[in-house]
Amino acid sequence: MILQIDPSSGLAIYDQIVRQLKFAVASGKLRPGELVPSVRELSKQLAINPNTVARAYRQLQDEEVLESVRGLGMQMAAGSAKRCRADRKKLISARLKEVFREARQSGLLRSDISSLIEKELKSFPETVEADTP
Amino acid sequence: MILQIDPSSGLAIYDQIVRQLKFAVASGKLRPGELVPSVRELSKQLAINPNTVARAYRQLQDEEVLESVRGLGMQMAAGSAKRCRADRKKLISARLKEVFREARQSGLLRSDISSLIEKELKSFPETVEADTP
DNA sequence: GCTACTGTACTATCTCACTAGTACACGCGT
DNA sequence: ACGCGTGTACTAGTGAGATAGTACAGTAGC
Known part of the structure; x- marks a missing residue:
């Protein structure tokens, strides 16, 4: 842990x-x-x-x-576990929305953001989640 | 303003x-x-x-x-203006990286994140920036 | 000159997050 | 029973951010 x-x-x-x-x-x-x-x-x-x-x-x-x-x-x-999975999604989603809100406000272009995102998604593993009992 | x-x-x-x-x-x-x-x-x-x-x-x-x-x-x-444009990119990029870092740590799948991102990108305008003198 | 604005520079206070320390009750192993 | 861990519940203090208030000097308009 x-x-x-x-x-x-x-x-x-x-x-x-x-x-x-x-x-x-x-x-x-x-x-x-x-x-x-x-x-x-x-x-x-x-x-x-x-x-x-x-x-x-x-x-x-x-x-x-x-x-x-x-x-x-x-x-x-x-x-x-079920509650935490829902919370997890909400927590991450909220932060992502907030960053996008600021990015929109900042005047950056969608293409600027997209390239940043692609870079980050590359390092994002597509893994199978641990079993839940 | x-x-x-x-x-x-x-x-x-x-x-x-x-x-x-x-x-x-x-x-x-x-x-x-x-x-x-x-x-x-x-x-x-x-x-x-x-x-x-x-x-x-x-x-x-x-x-x-x-x-x-x-x-x-x-x-x-x-x-x-030039300095602020560089700063802007840095500020937004830093926050985006941080959210991705947490998302990776959280155990969410790439597909979960991708669908959230697509939703947000839809509302992200592709606009021409105001002229800079 | 007067008035109304401006930034600048303080002092004092409050709130929140965090730290440090202490003490108590509970559970487990010997 | 004792020792050593556990969580829980305080008290007191610190630092950062924010607030409130005040005063001074500069600028512009009348």
């Missing part, structure tokens, strides 16, 4: 964690009942404060993506 | 102003010597604090996009 944080990305750190865990659930990298790294462990890995991790986990709990096992850790909640 | 601000966008308000004025210069909507709205005027239009506008204008001045005319206002600096 590898998460990455970019403090300069403009997204709050806890939000980055929330997103990445949702993606992990959506893509089957995280399975129902599987424990996520503990608050202290992940904060060490990411070199951030435990409270920041705790905040992300709390939100994911509120959204029924994770559930807490007192004294043991936090695990993926059963039945959250 | 119409600027828009979205406080929930994740970009600092002053940064949104900076970007939009760069785009206006890049696309020829703002011409050399043309005055931008005054600090007080724009802050009224956007319902934000004058100091926030002043900060954006200061940055644009530092980057030689705008130049100040004491008692008169701020005008577009001669020769900044």
Whole structure:
């Protein structure tokens, strides 16, 4: 379970964690009942404060993506995969729309954007998603 | 000269102003010597604090996009169009790359992304840019 | 000269995200 | 029972962005 944080990305750190865990659930990298790294462990890995991790986990709990096992850790909640797949699509779609909105506003031509997109799509793998139980 | 601000966008308000004025210069909507709205005027239009506008204008001045005319206002600096066109491409490209990076990480398929992109490209006008002097 | 605008330059305050630290209760293994 | 992990729940502080307010100097129009 590898998460990455970019403090300069403009997204709050806890939000980055929330997103990445949702993606992990959506893509089957995280399975129902599987424990996520503990608050202290992940904060060490990411070199951030435990409270920041705790905040992300709390939100994911509120959204029924994770559930807490007192004294043991936090695990993926059963039945959250479908919800996360829908969320994943919404999250990515929203960002893409926003970039396109700005690109339109900026006065760039469609051809300018298309060539940028083609470049990026080239490095985009067409892979089969992990099995979901 | 119409600027828009979205406080929930994740970009600092002053940064949104900076970007939009760069785009206006890049696309020829703002011409050399043309005055931008005054600090007080724009802050009224956007319902934000004058100091926030002043900060954006200061940055644009530092980057030689705008130049100040004491008692008169701020005008577009001669020769900044070329620089802004390069900046525009960089700014949009950077955001696009970032969205693609996250999309790849999220486990979405290329086909999922492609269909989202096609939808957005449909609404992307292929227009001729305003003349630049 | 006066008025109304302009940018510039402060000071003080607020909010949010994040950090740091601490303490408690729970669960597991020995 | 003890030790070591876990999440949870605080308190206090920092930095960035934003707000509010004020004052000064410059410019233009009357």
